[in-house]
Structures are given as structure tokens and as C-alpha cells.
Amino acid sequence: MLSRRDFINLVIKGAILGNFYELVTPPLAQAVAAGEITKLPVVMIETGTCTGDSISLDNIWTPTFSDIITNIVEWRYDCTMNQVQGDTAYGILQETYEKMPNEYVLLVQGAMIQRDDGHYNHVAHDKGKLITGLELVRRIGLKAKYVVAIGSCATYGGPVSGYPNPSHATGVQNILPELRVINVSGCPAHPDWIMGTLLHLALYGEPELDKFGRPKLFYGETVHNRCPRRRDYDQGIFATEIGQKTCLFRVGCKGPVTYADCPIRRWNDRFNWPIGCNTPCIGCTEPGFPDLMSPFNAHSPDIPFPGGTKVASDTIGLGVLGLTSVAIVGHVATSLYKGRIQKNLLTSSVKGKYPPSIKKVKTFHQYRVKKLPNKE
Known part of the structure; x- marks a missing residue:
């Protein structure tokens, strides 16, 4: 065996x-x-x-x-x-x-x-x-x-x-x-x-x-790590609209914070996958999808770093690759795990308040996965 x-x-x-x-x-x-x-x-x-x-x-x-x-x-x-x-x-x-x-x-x-x-x-x-x-x-x-x-x-x-x-x-x-x-x-x-x-x-x-x-x-790895367009990302060559054959990070690609082996496994009899047909990864394997990943075709203009520093997405490219990549993944993963992103996202979509006709129900940020118990 x-x-x-x-x-x-x-x-x-x-x-x-x-x-x-x-x-x-x-x-x-x-x-x-x-x-x-x-x-x-x-x-x-x-x-x-x-x-x-x-x-x-x-x-x-x-x-x-x-x-x-x-x-x-x-x-x-x-x-x-x-x-x-x-x-x-x-x-x-x-x-x-x-x-x-x-x-x-x-x-x-x-x-x-x-x-x-x-x-x-x-x-x-x-x-x-x-x-x-x-x-x-x-x-x-x-x-x-x-x-x-x-x-x-x-x-x-x-x-x-x-x-x-x-x-x-x-x-x-x-x-x-x-x-x-x-x-x-x-x-x-x-x-x-x-x-x-x-x-x-x-x-x-x-x-x-x-x-x-x-x-x-x-x-075990992010889509970003295995993406065939990673070289474009490293060199700061970004698509400005969906359909272009360069890195789609600035038009909404969620690959840097999405864990899946889609780049090597692909879909439809190994024929293609989203980035292969020039559309961004939408992060469908991640907790909080789709709210956390929406809108799918828009990239946040500023990436908050630990300590309060911000780096505009325009600066992401060769020379800041290591720091930026770590900051994006680290910040989003931490915020996801603690529920901050979902809370801000969901409340901001209704101007910080739930409509009075809607009872406050548990949204995903209150359902985040905690450390799981060992199964005997």
C-alpha cells in the first residue's frame, strides 16, 4: 500500500x-x-x-x-x-x-x-x-x-x-x-x-x-505563491482592467490571501482556471467569502500595515515585494481570524448601522473558526 x-x-x-x-x-x-x-x-x-x-x-x-x-x-x-x-x-x-x-x-x-x-x-x-x-x-x-x-x-x-x-x-x-x-x-x-x-x-x-x-x-499555499503571473507582480506589471494578460492584483485579485492549489490543479479537465482566462481570483476558499472578498473586481487603494503605516497599491512591485506581500497576507489573515474585516465591511455597507427592520443576527465574524478540539 x-x-x-x-x-x-x-x-x-x-x-x-x-x-x-x-x-x-x-x-x-x-x-x-x-x-x-x-x-x-x-x-x-x-x-x-x-x-x-x-x-x-x-x-x-x-x-x-x-x-x-x-x-x-x-x-x-x-x-x-x-x-x-x-x-x-x-x-x-x-x-x-x-x-x-x-x-x-x-x-x-x-x-x-x-x-x-x-x-x-x-x-x-x-x-x-x-x-x-x-x-x-x-x-x-x-x-x-x-x-x-x-x-x-x-x-x-x-x-x-x-x-x-x-x-x-x-x-x-x-x-x-x-x-x-x-x-x-x-x-x-x-x-x-x-x-x-x-x-x-x-x-x-x-x-x-x-x-x-x-x-x-x-x-497549504496561497494562489499568489504558485501563480504563473507572479513574475509580473514582482516587477510591478499590473493589469488595469479585467481581460489583460498581466498580474490582476490591482483589479481585484484575491490570490495573495487565498489558500488553494488552483494554479497547478486548475479546472474543467485541467483546462483552465480564473486567472488563466484573465479574471481575478475571488477568494472562494476563504472564510468570509463572498462578503469579505467583495467587490470581486476592485482592489482596496490602501493596504494597512502593522503599526498603522499604509502603502498605496501603486507602490507594490519590485523592491517592496517582500515587505508588501508579508504585510498583505499577515494583516488580512490576522484581521480575518479576529473578525475585524468582516465587522467593518458589513457595518460600513449600511453606513455603520443595521436597518431597524433587520434583527441583528450573527454574521460571519461572530462565527469565525476557533481552535478546534482534538477528536478522540
């Missing part, structure tokens, strides 16, 4: 060469056939979402999604892919919950809708009773071996939790505070990120996570 180091090397090599699953699947299938590992039971619950992560996952390239679920994981329940409906489908979910405690992985797609006890989001029907996403995720999650939130909505609330957040939407971690939730963020999450995380769980258990609960093997 592959060692953990070999697996991580194949993840990176597969991203660069565009054949991640072709590299990883054969040895894993052999390990399953030899009894070295058992298929990992998986159930997916979809809550307040657009189903974008299911569509993304179904677009896994060679080998196909069906190859993965046939050879590596046991995909037991998924409301968008079930071959049965109604009580029969729900019975499979109940059987997994009752007979396989601490064995299965719960995947959650979509934000947790909390308003009115979650009754704006029903995901199942049991003997005449409508089951909310909030209730089902908590019930199934507490008996899961691992809980994996996929997509921006499930991880940190995403667009569903945008200001003024009338549904009181939030991420999975906030309704399962006693567990460590693995966050596979993105809008949508890349299929490699989702299935790669599942494969790591099947082989080696929980991957190394960053402070926001994301697997470092996919979210």
Missing part, C-alpha cells in the same frame, strides 16, 4: 500532470482487493445549497466517479444520486447510522439554516415528520467517524450566510462544536479536493489541517 508520503507526492504530481486519479487509483484498488484497507462508507447530506459540489464531484475525470465508488469507497446515501427514493432511501441512511457507528464518513454540502429551528430547510421525511438539515446533520454527525464539510456554504456559511443573513446560515463546525470538522472549501470545491480528502481518510485517517480546518495538502 502507498505510504502517506507517496500519496501526498502523487497528489501534487497528479495536479501538475493532470492525472491525479490515474496515479492514485490503481494502488488503492489493489490495497482494497488485498484486504489491506476496507471501503470507507460515505453518506452525503445536502442542506442549504445549490448542489454545485455534487456537480463538481460528478465531474471527476479519468477514472470516473463510478470507478471511485466501485473500487475505493462505499457510497451509501446521497439524495442527488440515490437509485431509490422515499422511505427506502431514508432506510439506508438510518441503517448506516444505527449499525455502523464510528465507521462512516458524513459529507455535508450546504450551509446550516438555523432560523426557526431550521424549518426553512427540510432534507428528509420520516413517518410523516419533516426532518430539517440542522437536525439530521447533527444526529448523523455525532456518530460519524469523520465529518467533512464540502464547499464554501458547508464550511463557513458561504453566499447563503451573506449579509444580512436572514436565514441565520452558518457552517457545519458551528453546529457540531464538539467535533473536529474537516473543511474542504471552495465555490464549488474541486473534485480532487473532495475525493482526495476521502482517499486520505480511507488510507491514513485525518490529514494535517490548517487553522481553518482545511487539509494542507490542498490548501
Whole structure:
């Protein structure tokens, strides 16, 4: 069976060469056939979402999604892919919950809708009773071996939790505070990120996570660090409008504060990615997306530095690269973690006050991810 180091090397090599699953699947299938590992039971619950992560996952390239679920994981329940409906489908979910405690992985797609006890989001029907996403995720999650939130909505609330957040939407971690939730963020999450995380769980258990609960093997570096236009940034060659083929930092690119391996993994059969088609990175993998990253095509004219100093974006280029890059990432990451940016952003959008007709609900800056407890 592959060692953990070999697996991580194949993840990176597969991203660069565009054949991640072709590299990883054969040895894993052999390990399953030899009894070295058992298929990992998986159930997916979809809550307040657009189903974008299911569509993304179904677009896994060679080998196909069906190859993965046939050879590596046991995909037991998924409301968008079930071959049965109604009580029969729900019975499979109940059987997994009752007979396989601490064995299965719960995947959650979509934000947790909390308003009115979650009754704006029903995901199942049991003997005449409508089951909310909030209730089902908590019930199934507490008996899961691992809980994996996929997509921006499930991880940190995403667009569903945008200001003024009338549904009181939030991420999975906030309704399962006693567990460590693995966050596979993105809008949508890349299929490699989702299935790669599942494969790591099947082989080696929980991957190394960053402070926001994301697997470092996919979210270990900023988009900026791996961007093929980094040289333009270093030399101060900036696009003045979207569509130009130089660094897009000054037209809104959030790459310096966004952690993901999009530059090497890319999308649509490794064909392209946002910067590859001359549009800025919008920071969809980060906590606070989309409010924190909006407007997507505008760059803040001044970057506040520690100590109160400010550097205009015009000065960013060769000669100030190191200091500026560290300051941007450090300030924004610190402000994000402490919630200052979100608070200022959300309150300034309504001139410092919430409209009197809107009850003050918890916005993302009050839901920021804290240090996660160790899972026994």
C-alpha cells in the first residue's frame, strides 16, 4: 500500500500532470482487493445549497466517479444520486447510522439554516415528520467517524450566510462544536479536493489541517505563491482592467490571501482556471467569502500595515515585494481570524448601522473558526 508520503507526492504530481486519479487509483484498488484497507462508507447530506459540489464531484475525470465508488469507497446515501427514493432511501441512511457507528464518513454540502429551528430547510421525511438539515446533520454527525464539510456554504456559511443573513446560515463546525470538522472549501470545491480528502481518510485517517480546518495538502499555499503571473507582480506589471494578460492584483485579485492549489490543479479537465482566462481570483476558499472578498473586481487603494503605516497599491512591485506581500497576507489573515474585516465591511455597507427592520443576527465574524478540539 502507498505510504502517506507517496500519496501526498502523487497528489501534487497528479495536479501538475493532470492525472491525479490515474496515479492514485490503481494502488488503492489493489490495497482494497488485498484486504489491506476496507471501503470507507460515505453518506452525503445536502442542506442549504445549490448542489454545485455534487456537480463538481460528478465531474471527476479519468477514472470516473463510478470507478471511485466501485473500487475505493462505499457510497451509501446521497439524495442527488440515490437509485431509490422515499422511505427506502431514508432506510439506508438510518441503517448506516444505527449499525455502523464510528465507521462512516458524513459529507455535508450546504450551509446550516438555523432560523426557526431550521424549518426553512427540510432534507428528509420520516413517518410523516419533516426532518430539517440542522437536525439530521447533527444526529448523523455525532456518530460519524469523520465529518467533512464540502464547499464554501458547508464550511463557513458561504453566499447563503451573506449579509444580512436572514436565514441565520452558518457552517457545519458551528453546529457540531464538539467535533473536529474537516473543511474542504471552495465555490464549488474541486473534485480532487473532495475525493482526495476521502482517499486520505480511507488510507491514513485525518490529514494535517490548517487553522481553518482545511487539509494542507490542498490548501497549504496561497494562489499568489504558485501563480504563473507572479513574475509580473514582482516587477510591478499590473493589469488595469479585467481581460489583460498581466498580474490582476490591482483589479481585484484575491490570490495573495487565498489558500488553494488552483494554479497547478486548475479546472474543467485541467483546462483552465480564473486567472488563466484573465479574471481575478475571488477568494472562494476563504472564510468570509463572498462578503469579505467583495467587490470581486476592485482592489482596496490602501493596504494597512502593522503599526498603522499604509502603502498605496501603486507602490507594490519590485523592491517592496517582500515587505508588501508579508504585510498583505499577515494583516488580512490576522484581521480575518479576529473578525475585524468582516465587522467593518458589513457595518460600513449600511453606513455603520443595521436597518431597524433587520434583527441583528450573527454574521460571519461572530462565527469565525476557533481552535478546534482534538477528536478522540
